[in-house]
Amino acid sequence: MAHVSHKLSSSFEGALAGGGDPATSPLYVFGPFLKLIVLAGVAPVTFGAGIWLVVLTVAMVSAMYRFVMTWVTDGSGGSGLSEEEFGGWAVKVNAGITFVEYTLTFLVSMAALVTFIADRYPALNDTLLGLQHRTYLAIILSLATGWVVNRGPKTAARAFGPATLAVLILLWAMIVATVWKLGFRLPSLDFRAFTPEYLHFTFGGYARILALMTGIEIFANLVAAYSGTAAQKSRKAFGSLLIIMGTTSITMLIVGPGILELSNPADTHVSVFTQTMDSLLPKPLPYLGTIVGIIVLGSASAASAQGLQNLALGLRYRHYVPAVMGQRNRFDVADKPVWLEVGLVSVCYLVFGTHEETYLALYAAGVFILLSMTGWAAAKRLIREMRSKVSVGGMAALAGTIVAALLTSVATVIIFVERFFEGAWTYLLFIPLLYAALSYYRSRLGAPTTLEDHLGRFFVGQYLLPYQREARPEDEVLFDKILVPLDGSSFAEQALPMAELLSHSFSSQLTLVSVIGPNQRVVLNSKSESHLPREQRDLATYLEGMVWQLEKKGLKAESDLTSGPVAEKISTLAHDLDSDLIVMCTHGRSGVERWFLGSVASRLVGLANIPILLIRPTDEWKSRGSRFKRFLVSLDGSQESESALRYARALAKRFGSEIVLLSVPENEVEVERLQNYLDNVAAALHERGFKAQAVVTGSGPARTILAVSESDGMDLILMATRGRGGIGRDLSVGSVAARVVQATQCPVFLVPVGERPVPESSLAGQIAAAAVPS
Numbered sequence: 001m002a003h004v005s006h007k008l009s010s011s012f013e014g015a016l017a018g019g020g021d022p023a024t025s026p027l028y029v030f031g032p033f034l035k036l037i038v039l040a041g042v043a044p045v046t047f048g049a050g051i052w053l054v055v056l057t058v059a060m061v062s063a064m065y066r067f068v069m070t071w072v073t074d075g076s077g078g079s080g081l082s083e084e085e086f087g088g089w090a091v092k093v094n095a096g097i098t099f100v101e102y103t104l105t106f107l108v109s110m111a112a113l114v115t116f117i118a119d120r121y122p123a124l125n126d127t128l129l130g131l132q133h134r135t136y137l138a139i140i141l142s143l144a145t146g147w148v149v150n151r152g153p154k155t156a157a158r159a160f161g162p163a164t165l166a167v168l169i170l171l172w173a174m175i176v177a178t179v180w181k182l183g184f185r186l187p188s189l190d191f192r193a194f195t196p197e198y199l200h201f202t203f204g205g206y207a208r209i210l211a212l213m214t215g216i217e218i219f220a221n222l223v224a225a226y227s228g229t230a231a232q233k234s235r236k237a238f239g240s241l242l243i244i245m246g247t248t249s250i251t252m253l254i255v256g257p258g259i260l261e262l263s264n265p266a267d268t269h270v271s272v273f274t275q276t277m278d279s280l281l282p283k284p285l286p287y288l289g290t291i292v293g294i295i296v297l298g299s300a301s302a303a304s305a306q307g308l309q310n311l312a313l314g315l316r317y318r319h320y321v322p323a324v325m326g327q328r329n330r331f332d333v334a335d336k337p338v339w340l341e342v343g344l345v346s347v348c349y350l351v352f353g354t355h356e357e358t359y360l361a362l363y364a365a366g367v368f369i370l371l372s373m374t375g376w377a378a379a380k381r382l383i384r385e386m387r388s389k390v391s392v393g394g395m396a397a398l399a400g401t402i403v404a405a406l407l408t409s410v411a412t413v414i415i416f417v418e419r420f421f422e423g424a425w426t427y428l429l430f431i432p433l434l435y436a437a438l439s440y441y442r443s444r445l446g447a448p449t450t451l452e453d454h455l456g457r458f459f460v461g462q463y464l465l466p467y468q469r470e471a472r473p474e475d476e477v478l479f480d481k482i483l484v485p486l487d488g489s490s491f492a493e494q495a496l497p498m499a500e501l502l503s504h505s506f507s508s509q510l511t512l513v514s515v516i517g518p519n520q521r522v523v524l525n526s527k528s529e530s531h532l533p534r535e536q537r538d539l540a541t542y543l544e545g546m547v548w549q550l551e552k553k554g555l556k557a558e559s560d561l562t563s564g565p566v567a568e569k570i571s572t573l574a575h576d577l578d579s580d581l582i583v584m585c586t587h588g589r590s591g592v593e594r595w596f597l598g599s600v601a602s603r604l605v606g607l608a609n610i611p612i613l614l615i616r617p618t619d620e621w622k623s624r625g626s627r628f629k630r631f632l633v634s635l636d637g638s639q640e641s642e643s644a645l646r647y648a649r650a651l652a653k654r655f656g657s658e659i660v661l662l663s664v665p666e667n668e669v670e671v672e673r674l675q676n677y678l679d680n681v682a683a684a685l686h687e688r689g690f691k692a693q694a695v696v697t698g699s700g701p702a703r704t705i706l707a708v709s710e711s712d713g714m715d716l717i718l719m720a721t722r723g724r725g726g727i728g729r730d731l732s733v734g735s736v737a738a739r740v741v742q743a744t745q746c747p748v749f750l751v752p753v754g755e756r757p758v759p760e761s762s763l764a765g766q767i768a769a770a771a772v773p774s
Contacts, residue, residue: 009226010236010239011236011237011238011239011240011242011243012239012240012243013240014219014222014226014236014237014239014240015164015168015239015240015243015244016164016165017164017222017240018215018218018219018221018222018240018244019164019168019215019218019240019243019244020163020164020167020215020296020299020300020303021105021109021214021215021218021300021303021304022212022213022214022215022216022218022244022245022248023164023167023168023171023215023244023247023248023296024109024112024167024293024296024297024300025211025212025214025215025248026171026212026248026251026252026255026273027112027116027167027271027273027293027296027297028108028112028115028211028271028273028356028360029208029209029211029212029360030209030256030259030263030272030273031265031271031272031273031356031357032208032356032357032360032361033050033205033208033209034259034260034263034265034272035265035266035357036201036204036205036208037050037201037204037205038260038265038266039265039266040201042198042201043260044190045190045192045193045198046190046193046198046201046202046205047187047205047256047257047260048187048188048189048190048193049189049190049191049193049194049202049206050193050202050205050206050209051187051209051252051253051256052187052189053202053206054206054209054210054212054213054252055249055252055253056407057210057213057407057408057411058212058213058216058245058248058249059249060400060403060404060407061213061216061371061375061404061407061408062216062241062242062245063400063401063404064374064375064378064400064401064404064405065078065216065217065219065220065238065241065374066234066238067378067381067382067397067401068081068220068374068378069219069220069223069233069234069237069238070231070234071378071381072084072220072223073223073230073233073234077217077220077221077223077374078094078217078220078370078371078373078374078377079091079094079095079098079370079374081374081377081378081381082094082373082374082377084377084381085377085380085381086373086377089435090373090377091318091320091438092320092434092435092438092439092442093369093373093431093435094370094373095311095315095320095434095438096430096431096434096435096438097366097369097370097427097431098307098311098370099308099311099434100366100427100430100431100434101214101363101366101367101370102304102305102307102308102311102341103304103308103341103344103345104359104362104363104366105214105300105301105303105304105307105363106142106145106301106304106305106341106342106345107345107348107349107359107363108211108356108359108360108363109297109298109300109301109304110138110141110142110145110297110298110301110345110349110354111138111349111354111355111356111358111359112293112297112356113138113141113293113294113297113298113301114134114137114138114141114354115134115271115354115355115356116271116274116290116293116294116297117134117137117290117294118134118269119269119270119271119274119290120274120287120290122269122270124137125268125269131350132353132354134354135349135350135353135354138349138354139346139349139350141298142301142342142345142346142349143342143346145298145301145302145305145342146305146338146339146341146342148302149302149305149306149309149333149338150329150331150333150335150338150339151331152331152332152333162295163292163295163296163298163299164296164299166292166295166296167292167293167296168244168247169292170289170292170293171247171248171251171255172247173281173285173289174251174255174258174276174277174280174281174289175250175251175254175255177280177281178254178255178257178258178280179254181258181280182257182258182261184254185254185257186253186254186257187253187256187257203414203418204418206411206414207361207364207411207414207415207418207419208357208360208361209252210364210368210411210415211360211361211363211364212248212252213364213367213368213371214363214364214367215244216241216245216371217367217370217371217374219237219238219240219241219244220237222237222240223237255276258276258280259272259273259275259276262275262276262279262280263275263276263279273293274286274289274290277289277290304341305338305341305342308337308338308340308341309333309334309335309337309338310334311337312325312326312334312336312337313326313334315438316334317448317673318442318448319441319442319445319446319447319448320438320441320442321437321438321441322441324336325337328676332679332680332683358423359423361415361418361419361422361423361424362419362422362423362424362426364411364415365412365415365416365419365424365427366427368408368409368411368412368415369412369427371408372405372408372409372411372412374408375401375402375404375405375406375407375408375409376405376409378401378404378405379398379401379402379405382394382397382398382401383398386398478506478580478650479502479506479508479580479581479650480506480507480508480509480580481508481509481511481577481578481579481580481581482499482502482503482508482509482510482511482579482580482581482582482583483511483513483570483573483574483577483579483581483582483583484496484499484510484511484512484513484582484583484584485513485514485515485566485570485582485584485600485604486512486513486514486542486543486546487514487515487539488514488538488539488542491585491617492584492585493546494585494615494617495583495584495585495613495615496546498583498613498615498747499583500550500553500555501628502581502583502613503555503556504555505654505655506654507556508556508580509556509557509558510550510555510556510557510558511557511558511559511560511573511577511579512543512546512547512550512557512558512559512560513559513560513561513562513570513573514539514542514543514559514560514561514562515561515562515563515564515566515569515570516536516539516561516562516563536561536563539561540559540561543559543560543561544559546559547559560573560577566600566603567600567603567604567607568603568607570582570600570604570608571604571607571608571609574608574609574610575609579610580610580611581610581611581612581613582604582608582610582611582612582613583612583613583615584601584604584612584613584614584615585601585614585615585616585617586601586614586615586616586741601614602738605721605737605750605752608752609752610752611647611749611750611751611752612749612750612752613747613748613749613750614741614747614748614749614750615747616741616742616744616747616748627655627715628651628652628654628655628657628715628716629655629656629657629658629715630657630658630660630712630713630714630715630716631648631651631652631657631658631659631660631714631715631716631717631718632660632662632705632708632709632712632714632716632717632718633645633648633659633660633661633662633718633719634662634663634664634701634705634717634718634719634720634736635661635662635663635677635678635681636663636664636701637663637673637674637677640720640753641719641720642681642720643720643751643753644718644719644720644749644751645681647718647749647751648718649685649688649690651716652690652691653690656691657691658691658692658693659685659690659691659692659693660692660693660695660708660712660714661678661681661682661692661693661694661695662695662696662697662704662705662708663677663678663694663695663696664696664697664698664699664700664701664704664705665696665698665699671696674696675694675696678694678695678696679694681694682694695708701736702736702739702740702743705717705719705736705740705744706739706740706743706744709744709745709746710745714746715746715747716746716747716748716749717740717744717746717747717748717749718748718749718751719736719737719740719748719749719750719751720750720751720752720753721737721750721751721752721753737750
């Protein structure tokens with residue numbers, strides 16, 4: 001479950017996680033491109049046109065994906081948008097093409113890899129028993145790659161993790177070396193390239209070099225893998241796309257003319273990229289470049305195998321393929337799809353050979369079908385949005401998206417026309433067959449449950465994350481500011497020990513707050529305390545005394561006194577102070593045991609945008625605090641429930657806690673699915689050094705949470721609440737969270753999810769209210 005433990009913190013990390021495939025493209029696309037136009041004698045006219053057409057396509061499609069990343073943040077990317085806009089048929093078309101594309105990615109990457117090796121060891125081009133030595137090598141390396149991938153993501157990450165960074169360094173070294181030795185020269189654009197005499201070669205070269213676009217969808221798949229809000233995730237993902245596709249485009253524009261000048265496409269023994277490296281880079285850098293190329297192409301093959309694993313898992317959970325295709329091995333990965341892929345590519349190498357140009361245009365064809373579907377889906381979404389609100393910016397965005405959709409559609413047609421009899425026709429055979437198979441199993445197995453659909457979407461989108469070993473998990477939660485509501489009672493003060501413990505551990509600032517009645521006005525900075533209302537004077541003195549005690553203990557503390565509706569004022573103050581956590585008791589001065597019937601705590605849970613740690617003090621000692629040694633985290637398979645995990649990791653990291661993951665099945669059918677889900681979460685936590693175990697049991701969420709927390713000695717329960725529109729406006733009587741808090745003997749950590757209103761009395765609330773037309 002990469003989304004649990006491998007959150008990406010920056011665009012650069014995302015570029016390294018997802019950029020292996022597109023970053024490798026300059027290593028092999030120039031060969032077929034130059035072989036066509038140079039040997040035909042049209043390079044002086046068509047070279048620049050082909051390059052600039054590709055760069056224009058990259059720019060327009062990248063801009064289109066900015067919208068895709070904003071709209072679809074669950075990791076399903078363009079396929080998710082196509083499903084939303086076009087319906088279920090788009091899922092099956094996407095899945096069928098994606099299966100073919102993963103196989104072609106493996107074919108092209110492994111073929112390019114053995115070409116790089118053959119550049120240095122020409123004997124690999126000799127034959128044995130009618131086959132070139134490079135064919136045997138490609139099959140052996142394919143089997144080895146499949147074996148590594150099927151031993152789990154950690155093993156694959158160790159083998160291939162640094163590859164993308166290395167190829168980025170290589171590409172920029174080539175850019176610098178080209179400028180240094182040949183000067184800064186961009187390809188010239190000769191418009192004769194679009195006349196009938198040259199048009200065939202211009203579009204033919206364009207079709208061959210378009211393979212560099214094959215990895216662009218990856219960055220839309222990575223959106224869910226970043227830390228932060230949805231807007232921050234999409235922005236970081238787009239930054240990753242710009243890093244990789246920007247580097248690729250600059251390589252095409254600057255190094256491309258150097259490759260044309262320095263290489264000989266007629267030399268079948270050495271690739272044009274290797275020839276150019278040998279000319280531009282001082283020894284031994286060209287040999288290091290070859291090693292880099294081999295590693296990164298191997299990583300691209302491995303990533304495609306990992307993608308097929310998770311595609312199979314996603315389709316299995318969404319009932320598009322039989323369960324056996326998603327069956328996991330002892331390394332907890334679906335190995336059968338990988339061996340199927342390795343078998344297919346081995347047959348292709350035996351029948352069609354191991355030269356990447358054999359598969360290159362076919363490789364790009366399927367991708368451009370997907371890209372064009374995404375483009376028209378994005379245009380449809382923008383048109384629908386424009387109907388409700390027309391703006392100049394919206395019109396410009398729609399125009400750009402339509403251009404991108406047209407470019408990708410035209411590119412698809414060009415590729416199919418150029419390479420129809422060289423293999424593109426197979427899409428007309430394979431896609432309908434795969435579509436029919438997916439439809440058959442979906443009809444036979446029925447629609448998936450909500451849990452299955454969530455898992456399916458995740459696995460389809462997150463296939464590259466295991467290769468980013470340095471990606472930091474989203475456990476960097478820091479409770480810099482903790483708010484503690486007090487009312488002068490001993491009951492409310494029992495929240496202070498927990499707040500003090502957290503303050504010590506996280507070096508937090510404590511803010512003690514009291515709220516007086518809504519009909520009283522707080523008088524600030526009065527010169528004479530005798531003029532203050534008595535309740536205000538008493539509470540002010542009380543808060544000053546509590547702050548003094550905390551400061552004597554070496555803690556940072558301050559106080560705030562306000563008036564108004566208690567829950568609303570606490571929520572507003574927490575927002576204005578940018579607090580990270582509220583720690584409070586479930587009842588205060590009255591000591592009333594009545595829960596969630598209009599109490600301050602229940603009202604605040606429904607309002608607050610930040611987590612609340614609730615203590616329900618009783619005569620039982622363990623109800624009055626926690627040592628943070630054993631947590632119970634309630635998960636139901638939804639992204640909302642998973643929001644509690646980041647806080648569990650943050651606390652466990654500070655206190656060395658054990659995390660017990662609990663899911664309660666609704667029926668027997670869900671038991672296995674939930675167990676697989678929790679096992680993945682637990683495995684991801686183990687990988688990051690946390691102690692975790694998975695428990696699937698019970699028949700009622702609240703009852704089971706209470707029973708397990710009691711029997712297994714939990715000292716903290718963490719769970720997500722949906723707030724307004726979800727569990728209930730104020731977590732009303734009968735909700736799971738309400739029943740747990742009412743009956744448990746240990747503290748409860750509630751994490752709000754979903755949209756919460758900004759308090760109108762806060763500064764941000766006033767600005768938001770002013771922006772709404774009356």
